Amino acid sequence: MKKRWLTVAGIILAVAIAGYWGRNMYLTYQQMRSEVNNRYENAFQGLNDHIDDLESELGTVLLAGAPDNLAVNLSNIWESASSAQEDIGEIPIASDSLDNVKDLLQKTGQYAKHLEKEVVDGGIDEEDREIIKELHNKMSLVNRNLETIHDDMEQAGFRWSDKRRVKIDQDEQRFSITPLAGLLDLRDELNVDNISVKLKEVLPAGVIDFEPQDLITSLSQLDGEEIDQNQAIEIAQDFIRNPEEYEYEIIANEKIDIEGETVEAHVPAHTVRAVNTARANETIYFDISKVGGKVISLLNQREVGQAQIDEEEAQDIAIQFLEENEFGNLAVGSAKRFSDIMLLSIIPEQNDVLIKPDAINIEVALDTGDIIAYNGLDYILNHREREDARLEADLSLEEVEEKVSNDLDLIREPRLVLTEVDGEEILCYEFIGRITEEGTGSYLIQINANTGEEEVIKSIDQDFYKNVS
The missing domain is CATH 3.10.450.40 (Nuclear Transport Factor 2; Chain: A,)
Incomplete structure (x- = not known):
């Protein structure tokens, strides 16, 4: 009898311990979800605030007359534009839905910085005023759309932590019900072609960033021989550590999205799709330049499990991955953890100097240490030995x-x-x-x-x- 009671007591104790442990795990998980959600929500709110500031500051520039006041307003504009771009970089949206907004922010910041130097000895002329007015109108459009999306998010009780990556695609109906689908409408409404033309006329050569057409030209002029589709697949296989786990195919890539419009364009890159034969729902996409066979980008579309490795290990993995692919003299420029993913900027070094224009962006999954995203475009276009x-x-x-x-x-x-x-x-x-x-x-x-x-x-x-x- 005594033994039976001891057994029963042991079971009760075990259940109590399991319940306590389970409750703690649940609370820890909920705390983590809350932290992730708050971080992403703060980034999206920050974007809203900076866009609102930009609309206000651009309007002020239209009204300001004194050079000193103009200089202050213009300085505020390019700082807010830079901060808004960083906010976008922190929002986990795997789509091109905000590319047009980023383009507008870049051009607004570049133009404001240019004007800041020009207004020291006077005000702005009529041509500048017309460009500022158009930038103001575009920023107002973005501001109204983002405010509507933010209101819809609050009404729907939207939580960023519900998905590690929020994907928006017009062809994916399951995402059309989320408030963020409103970004697709913003992409279609916002067109900066006219602004681009005007800024190229007034800004010094080289100030405006690459346009999509310029990127196509640059990739076509890389050093090296042109590769075929089979060679592109071989390059993709050599780039990852476990190539035998995937089946490979080339995806036709003869169109490009420019300012919300799909146009014919012979993009000088092979797109390789690698489907994992053992793990369902894991697919890797590679973009490989047709000239020179350079891996431009990699994206592994899979769910990321609970973290098993720490931030320092993730940095070592990223550096080792690049060294295995014959990148040398590298340093971690910046690193940030987003839930179970580590985002890193890896920068080449020369003579103990960080060469920031050649930066490589990498994402490491903290469950297995896989490289789940890689962007080497800046490195491919800019890297060279500096004097x-x-x-x-x-x-x-x-x-x-x-x-x-x-x-x-x-x-x-x-x-x-x-x-x-x-x-x-x-x-x-x-x-x-x-x-x-x-x-x-x-x-x-x-x-x-x-x-x-x-x-x-x-x-x-x-x-x-x-x-x-």
């Missing part, structure tokens, strides 16, 4: 540090970077920190290593830098 003289600073770090406010509490060691400002590569000392130890706002400052002039100062997400080892 040693271009990477030698005239000013020492100590001389430049005097120009940085004592209120900036550094979160990583300053270092030399080659960065691009208004289409020109400039050697800078880069400082990353926050205003106070307790402060939440973080900033990136780049000071010209030869002239001591402040080239870039902007608010950043500290999380992208705090995990860098």
